[in-house]
Amino acid sequence: MEAVxxxxxxxxxxxxxxxxxxxxxxxxxxxxxxxxxxxxxxxKSGNRIICVDNFITGSRQNLQDLLKNKKFKLIEHDISRxxxxxxxxxxxxxxxxxxxxxxxxxxPIKTIKVxxxxxxxxxxxxxxxxxxxxxxxxSEVYGDPKISPQSEEYWGNVNPIGPRSCYDxxxxxxxxxxxxxxxxxxxxxxxxxxxNTYGPFMRIEDGRVVSNFIYQALTGKDLTVYGKGTQxxxxxxxxxxxxxxxxxxxxxxxxxxxLGTPYEFTMLELAKKIISFTGSRSKIKFLPxxxxxxxxxxxxxxxxxxxxxxxxxxxxxxxxxxxxxWFKDKLK
Ligand code: NAD
Ligand code: UDP
Numbered sequence: 001m002e003a004v005x006x007x008x009x010x011x012x013x014x015x016x017x018x019x020x021x022x023x024x025x026x027x028x029x030x031x032x033x034x035x036x037x038x039x040x041x042x043x044k045s046g047n048r049i050i051c052v053d054n055f056i057t058g059s060r061q062n063l064q065d066l067l068k069n070k071k072f073k074l075i076e077h078d079i080s081r082x083x084x085x086x087x088x089x090x091x092x093x094x095x096x097x098x099x100x101x102x103x104x105x106x107x108p109i110k111t112i113k114v115x116x117x118x119x120x121x122x123x124x125x126x127x128x129x130x131x132x133x134x135x136x137x138x139s140e141v142y143g144d145p146k147i148s149p150q151s152e153e154y155w156g157n158v159n160p161i162g163p164r165s166c167y168d169x170x171x172x173x174x175x176x177x178x179x180x181x182x183x184x185x186x187x188x189x190x191x192x193x194x195x196n197t198y199g200p201f202m203r204i205e206d207g208r209v210v211s212n213f214i215y216q217a218l219t220g221k222d223l224t225v226y227g228k229g230t231q232x233x234x235x236x237x238x239x240x241x242x243x244x245x246x247x248x249x250x251x252x253x254x255x256x257x258x259l260g261t262p263y264e265f266t267m268l269e270l271a272k273k274i275i276s277f278t279g280s281r282s283k284i285k286f287l288p289x290x291x292x293x294x295x296x297x298x299x300x301x302x303x304x305x306x307x308x309x310x311x312x313x314x315x316x317x318x319x320x321x322x323x324x325x326w327f328k329d330k331l332k
Pocket of ligand 1: 029030052054055056058059078079080085094098099105114136138197198301
């Protein structure tokens with residue numbers, strides 16, 4: 001186990017298991033890509049879900065199959081504003097936030113608000129209900145990292161006033177306030193840092209690289225590689241990530257824990273794979289690299305391996321081959 005501050009270490013008891021069934025779970029951002037997968041997965045294992053979303057980047061359509069389920073409740077609400085919940089809650093899971101650079105660059109203030117005020121509101125709900133709190137943080141807390149792979153001990157290299165700061169700093173402050181509630185109010189928290197995740201239910205034109213390239217390849221448009229395409233990312237298939245989240249809910253440790261795949265690809269490699277897997281005639285077009293775009297990103301998942309006995313199972317090739325048909329279907 002890596003060195004963790006003593007007050008966190010004393011909370012560590014990886015063997016402690018907890019029932020997954022029959023819990024009341026509030027999920028913010030439940031109508032988004034990851035949130036809708038999480039709602040589906042936790043409903044399937046017998047829990048009741050209250051999904052809170054304002055649809056800024058998510059959609060009711062992502063929840064179509066769940067809306068008739070008696071154990072599923074949808075509340076349309078901006079979680080940056082206080083929310084009063086009558087139900088008992090076992091977990092508050094905070095996933096609400098624009099997550100694609102295209103989205104948060106379009107909504108910088110709303111992104112800061114949901115990371116700061118939204119997290120505060122969720123922690124307040126968790127405290128009032130005696131519930132556990134789960135934060136979906138991000139690899140973006142490492143900024144444009146100067147070390148690779150990034151372990152949880154790395155403090156990052158973030159430009160506090162750059163265009164991405166609305167997201168990066170909001171998530172860093174979301175982590176800070178979660179740990180303040182953990183230390184001051186003894187709230188039981190779990191913080192994960194999610195690395196680039198993809199799969200069905202992404203918005204087709206959300207601007208993230210996997211969705212963009214698949215959409216472009218399937219519609220015969222040129223694939224837009226930013227910069228020289230030598231920057232790297234590590235892509236995790238959504239089912240693997242959701243498995244990691246559910247495992248983390250059962251372990252008594254606040255985090256942060258990196259969840260992602262440790263295999264790194266350049267954007268040029270990704271573009272070529274997607275052209276090949278879609279059988280597209282699209283070409284590659286080079287566009288300017290956005291400001292502060294991280295040059296590399298790869299998680300050190302030693303902690304997740306040891307603590308959760310988790311590692312991703314689905315390769316990038318397998319995951320893309322599961323994702324492309326979903327996009328094809330949506331484009332019909
Ligand atoms: P997404 O944009 O598909 O989903 C976000 C959801 O949050 C949407 O349904 C949106 O409408 C909702 N939302 C945003 N602001 C809200 C507000 N103020 N009140 C209520 N609802 C609000 O993004 P995603 O990829 O599903 O990401 C979910 C979470 O995971 C985010 O917090 C993101 O930072 C984190 N994350 C995702 C990735 C990834 O690769 N997908 C990587 C790192 C972190
Ligand atoms: N990218 C790209 N073409 C696109 C979209 C993104 O080359 O059409 C690059 C982007 O510059 C970044 C990487 O792909 O280096 C991942 O971008 P994404 O928006 O998916 O998420 P990020 O990891 O930057 O948050």
